[in-house]
Structure formats: C-alpha cells, structure tokens
C-alpha cells in the first residue's frame with residue numbers, strides 16, 4: 006500500500022469500516038478504533054482472513070500450463086506473497102486444486118479421485134483453455150472438453166497458457182471469493198452442513214469414458230444416435 | 245570430454261542397400277518407386293530376416309522411428325515405416341512393410357531392434373496392426389477396452405465435422421455453433437450402439453497389472469514378499485502425469501512397467517485434419533519447454549517435402565541464423581530446467597529449480613519480445629521465420645524491477661549469451677557437480693550400457709552419456725550447423741551423473757554456438773528473414789519426408805506424408821522422450837525405489853511429448 010506512506014492506517018480503517026454496521030451510530034472520534042458488528046461478521050472476517058492467506062495448492066501439473074504454474078511459484082512472480090507457497094503433494098493436505106493443463110479421459114479418473122480425497126473446504130481453479138473447455142485439443146478423442154463436466158470449478162483463468170500474472174489474478178479472485186463466504190449462510194459454507202458431502206462418482210473407462218451418474222440414459226442415447234446415423238436423411242437430431 | 249562425430253557420408257543409402265539386399269533376398273525387397281517416396285518395400289514374410297541383414301551386414305544398428313500409415317482409398321493397405329540409422333551418422337534407410345487393412349498383421353521387429361517395442365505397441369493401439377512375436381502387445385496410449393483404432397482414416401471422433409480444415413463454416417447463415425451441439429451426449433464421447441454401461445466391466449486397470457510379477461520369491465535365506473507399487477500419475481516426481489507400475493522385492497526393483505497416455509492429446513489425429521501451417525502451433529505444445537525447437541523440426545520436415553516441388557526457395561541465411569539462435573537458447577533453457585528438476589528429484593526441493601528459473605525468465609523475455617509469447621511461440625514458417633528480431637524490446641521483466649527501460653535487442657542478447665548464461669552454467673557446475681549428495685546418489689546409479697542404449701533407441705543426452713557420440717546436428721547436418729564450430733559432448737559411464745554432466749557440457753557447447761550466431765546476426769542485419777512471400781496455405785507436393793533435428797531431449801523427428809492436398813495425409817511425431825523411456829526399465833532394474841525417481845529425472849521427459 007504505497008499511498009499509505011508506510012503507516013498502514015488506511016488499511017486498518019478500511020477493515021473497520023467494512024466490518025462496522027452503519028445503522029449503529031459511533032462518535033466521529035472513535036471511528037478509527039471501534040466497530041460495532043454482528044458476531045457472525047466478526048467471526049467471518051477472522052475465519053476468512055486466515056483461510057484466504059494460507060491456501061495450500063496441490064502439487065499437480067497436467068500439461069504445458071503447469072510450467073507457467075511453476076514459474077508463478079518461483080522467485081520472479083512469487084506466489085508466496087499470497088501465502089500460497091506451501092505446495093502439497095498429498096490431496097489430503099491441500100485446499101486448492103489447480104487444474105493446469107489438458108484433461109484427458111484417461112486422466113479424469115485420477116483427477117476425480119483426487120478431488121474426492123481433498124478435505125472440505127476445497128477449491129478448484131481451471132487454468133488455461135484446455136482445463137476450461139478442451140482448448141486447442143478439444144476435438145481430440147481422448148480429451149475431456151473442460152474439467153467442469155465432472156467437478157465444480159471456482160475460478161477460470163483463460164489463456165494458452167495464461168501468463169503468471171493472469172494466474173496470480175485468478176488466485177486473487179479466489180481470495181475474493183473466499184472473503185464472501187459466510188458462516189452465517191449455510192449455502193456458502195456447505196462443509197458445515199449435516200453429514201459428509203457427496204463424493205463425485207468416478208468416471209469409468211469403457212469403450213469411451215462414461216459418468217456413472219448417467220448410466221440410465223447412455224444406452225438409450227447410444228441407440229438413438231446410431232439410428233440417426235443409419236438414417237442420414239432424418240437430419241435434425243440435435244437434441 | 246568431447247569427440248568429433250564423423251560427418252555424413254554422401255552415397256545414397258537406399259541404392260546401396262537395395263543392391264546388397266536384392267542379391268540375398270531377391271524379389272522380397274523392392275524399391276519404393278511411388279512419386280516422392282524413398283526406401284525399400286519388404287515382403288512381410290521376409291521382414292525379420294531382412295531387418296537382421298540390414299542391422300548386421302549393412303550396419304544400421306539404430307532404429308529411430310517406426311510408425312504406421314493408413315492408405316485408405318490409395319491402395320487400401322496399412323504400411324509400417326521404419327527409419328533406421330547408423331550410429332556413425334548418415335541419413336536414415338527407410339524400410340516399409342504393407343499389410344491389408346482387415347486382419348492387419350506384421351512380424352514384430354522387437355527381436356532385431358528392441359527400440360521397436362513401444363512404437364509397435366503404439367501402432368497397434370492407434371492403427372490396429374497386430375505384431376506377431378511382440379512380447380507385450382497391449383494398448384499403450386489409450387486404455388484396454390477403448391473402441392476402435394483412432395488413427396485409421398475411417399475412424400471418426402465424437403466431435404467429427406469434416407475430414408479437413410478449414411471447415412466450411414462455423415457459422416452457417418450467421419449462427420455460430422459449437423461442436424457440442426451436434427453430439428447427442430453434449431460432450432466429447434461416443435459409444436457403440438450395443439453398449440450397456442450398467443453391465444460394463446472395466447478392463448483398463450486390470451490389464452495394467454496383468455503381467456506384473458507378484459507372489460513370493462524364495463531365496464535361500466529369507467522369504468520376502470513382492471509388492472506392486474503404482475507410482476503416479478499424480479506424483480510429485482513424475483514430471484507430469486507419468487505412471488510407473490513397479491514390482492518390488494523389499495525395496496529393490498524387480499520389474500517396472502511405464503504406463504502412458506495420461507496426456508494423450510491426439511496430436512496426430514488433429515494434425516491430419518489441420519492444414520500444414522496449422523500444425524505449427526500444435527508442435528509448440530509437444531515438448532512445451534522447448535517449443536521453438538519443435539517448430540524447427542516440423543519446419544525441417546515440411547521443407548524437405550516442399551524442396552521437391554518447383555517453386556521453392558530455401559530459407560535465407562538470416563532466417564537460419566535466427567532459427568539456430570532460438571534452437572540453442574532453447575537447449576540451454578531446457579538443460580537448466582532439467583538439472584533443476586533432477587535436483588528436485590534428489591530431494592533438494594525447489595531451491596536449485598529457483599536458480600534455473602531466473603535465467604529461464606531472461607530467455608523467455610527475449611522469446612516474448614520476438615515472437616509475442618513466452619512459451620507457445622509459433623514462430624517458424626516454411627521458408628523462414630514469422631518476424632525479424634525487433635530493434636528494441638521492452639519486457640514485463642523490466643516493469644517488475646527498477647530497470648524500466650527498453651533494451652536494445654542485440655545488446656540484450658550480448659549480455660545474455662556472453663555473461664548471464666555462462667555465469668549461470670558455471671554456478672550450477674560449481675555448486676552441484678562436486679556436491680556430496682549429488683555424487684553419492686548419482687555415480688554408478690541407473691547405468692545404461694552403450695549397447696543397450698543403441699538397441700533401445702535412446703537419443704540425445706541419454707545416448708551420448710553412454711558413450712555414443714551421436715548428434716543429429718553432426719550425423720545429418722541441417723540448417724547452419726555444418727559451418728558452425730562445436731563439439732559433440734560425450735561421456736562414457738552411462739549413469740545419472742554422466743547424464744547430468746553431459747547437460748552441463750552441452751550448454752557450454754551451445755554458448756559456443758550462440759557466440760558465433762551473434763556474429764552472423766550482425767552480418768545479416770536488415771536482410772530478409774523469409775524467402776518468397778508468406779502464404780497462409782502452402783501447396784505441399786505429394787510424397788513423404790522425415791525431418792529430424794537434435795532437440796534438447798534427443799532426436800525429434802516428424803514423418804509427414806502429403807497427398808498433394810492442403811493437409812498432411814499422415815503426420816507422425818517421433819518424440820525423444822517417449823522412446824528414451826524405453827530404456828527406463830534397463831536403468832532401474834536392481835536399484836532401490838528411491839532411485840527410480842532420480843533415474844527418471846535424469847532421462848528428462850516431458851509428458852506432452854511422451855503421450856502426444
């Protein structure tokens with residue numbers, strides 16, 4: 006904060022102001038020291054402050070984008086400035102899955118498994134055109150057109166590969182997202198709900214990859230597709 | 245420790261071989277006299293014998309590339325194409341064997357050149373050619389159970405639109421559409437009509453473990469149980485999504501089976517739909533650390549085809565100088581990276597890497613200033629390069645430290661090549677070469693004997709660290725290399741330590757080349773960087789070509805077949821990382837599981853290139 010002249014007070018004031026409930030009057034001269042707020046808001050601010058500044062990514066590189074991810078972690082761009090330098094090899098210790106590269110059908114199975122193994126709260130950042138939608142390899146027969154076909158994604162960072170600056174921007178966006186989550190709102194912090202969350206079922210490598218959640222419709226669709234292909238004059242089958 | 249490799253011979257290898265082989269095998273060996281083709285067509289029954297003669301009598305001991313082509317509608321056969329070389333140098337001899345499309349079967353050449361092992365499995369997986377006598381004919385890039393052999397011309401992927409790009413229109417009548425809209429499942433999948441997912445039993449994993457030895461090995465003193473461990477695909481030391489299934493006796497490796505395909509992005513299928521020029525950006529993504537030298541290899545291959553046409557102008561001298569500049573900078577960058585990664589694998593987590601990346605950023609800034617992108621440069625064109633070097637460059641680096649200024653490009657290069665890079669290499673040498681941990685863990689570990697290295701087709705630093713002075717830049721010189729002064733680095737022990745040292749040697753040789761290139765760049769300042777007029781759509785004469793360059797990781801080859809159209813009929817990448825992995829089991833057997841990681845690091849693979 007260069008405009009602070011080094012004393013850091015502005016930042017402190019901003020923080021109090023944000024916390025403060027404007028309906029409660031506080032005398033002018035005490036505004037820099039006192040904020041009246043609700044218990045949840047206070048708790049949220051501490052809880053999220055801790056979480057946003059210690060996001061541990063999983064060491065998980067898929068393709069070309071992973072090289073830029075490594076560059077982001079290295080000294081020039083230095084992702085340690087955001088408390089994200091603790092890169093864990095185990096999904097059990099990780100908060101953030103950076104899907105950095107092309108997701109293939111063969112790889113989607115381990116990815117979903119890793120995602121299931123990460124403890125809540127967990128976040129997914131799709132880095133690069135490939136992870137977002139298949140990218141340059143979209144038509145490839147072994148390529149999944151976007152990781153979000155299987156697991157939920159929090160932040161998308163476009164590029165091929167995104168520059169380290171873009172990735173940092175994405176990580177800051179993730180921090181902003183975390184800031185908005187509130188313990189008072191069970192929808193934004195579902196991991197405190199009742200019971201364990203649902204696991205994402207593992208895709209299966211059959212004649213082509215398939216999602217077990219779709220078992221009941223796939224056979225039917227395959228037959229319909231075949232029938233449409235056999236009768237080319239019945240053009241319009243885009244359901 | 246360097247040695248001058250012999251320069252290429254001049255006699256046409258095909259004619260020489262034809263005479264010798266026909267004398268012995270008669271009609272079983274024919275000259276391939278299709279227009280634009282070279283090499284010998286061998287009758288399948290005699291293939292193994294001919295191959296043996298080619299190896300033992302003619303001295304072609306090194307199989308570089310083996311791949312299949314589907315000539316659907318052009319004779320309706322599948323053709324296996326082998327490129328074999330002599331390790332003394334010279335251009336490759338091309339052998340071909342044809343087989344009908346249904347019931348495609350050929351004898352396996354793994355007995356003659358063990359390097360054929362993975363490449364034949366790939367041909368089975370993607371083209372559906374069965375190889376009789378192959379020890380382990382399983383799918384390699386896809387999984388067991390996958391429907392069909394995708395590189396066959398009549399196999400269509402789920403998002404199939406048309407045979408060739410450019411596609412007619414992505415917005416008929418002004419309405420854009422996406423491929424998903426035409427797929428009944430809304431995503432990139434398709435199933436055979438009789439497919440019943442509820443009853444499907446998965447084969448993929450089972451097939452991987454099928455022939456990994458399990459069970460109790462009874463030695464005279466103690467009975468220890470064998471354990472099978474799956475390393476990867478998510479593992480911090482597999483350099484991406486590589487997987488190894490190792491069978492351990494205690495901690496000692498008994499058998500190791502690499503599992504590929506976790507990054508199989510279908511380069512070749514996509515490449516055959518693309519236009520020739522449209523493949524250039526895809527080559528960037530093969531070995532994504534060395535995108536510019538991949539460009540080099542592809543340009544080299546297609547230019548060989550173009551050179552057989554009439555209106556072809558070879559790249560100008562300035563273009564060649566820029567190409568070599570890019571190629572050698574990439575080599576330094578790659579080797580710095582490789583050494584950083586190797587140290588990572590030895591347990592020096594990320595610190596040496598940080599140092600490698602400092603210099604890498606300087607090189608990337610230069611790439612960005614010249615080509616517009618840090619990593620995916622897409623810079624080479626058939627006949628030259630896309631742009632000249634800019635006079636000045638302003639880099640984002642300059643914005644992040646206090647030296648916010650425009651650099652004169654040549655001055656920047658001067659400093660980079662004469663000071664920064666040599667200093668970084670010396671620094672790595674000083675801190676690592678005598679480091680006790682490095683020496684203890686590397687000397688004598690993961691030895692690849694010379695004979696095995698040649699037989700398994702290992703290339704690049706892996707081959708040269710085993711005492712074979714084979715370097716494409718000297719064996720079959722291209723571009724400006726004949727006139728440049730440099731030595732082929734060679735080391736003789738074939739262990740991890742030598743593979744580390746050879747990278748240091750090679751970087752020093754690269755600096756030597758780069759210094760000469762600086763002079764040529766100054767000399768050619770202002771001269772054209774492209775011969776002729778740049779065209780979006782190049783007409784490539786029908787025929788085949790195999791272009792190869794010495795990539796930092798080994799010999800990168802592109803086998804391109806053109807039928808005279810806008811798109812390659814066949815586009816195959818002979819990737820050094822993939823074939824170098826064939827030597828992994830030999831290197832690791834008998835070592836401890838912790839060494840596997842270091843051995844893998846010393847081969848230096850990039851998954852984008854392994855799986856393609």
Ligand code: SF4
Nearest residue numbers: 069106133134135165
């Ligand atoms: S988005 Fe581009 S750089 Fe990233 S993995 Fe895909 S092809 Fe590679």
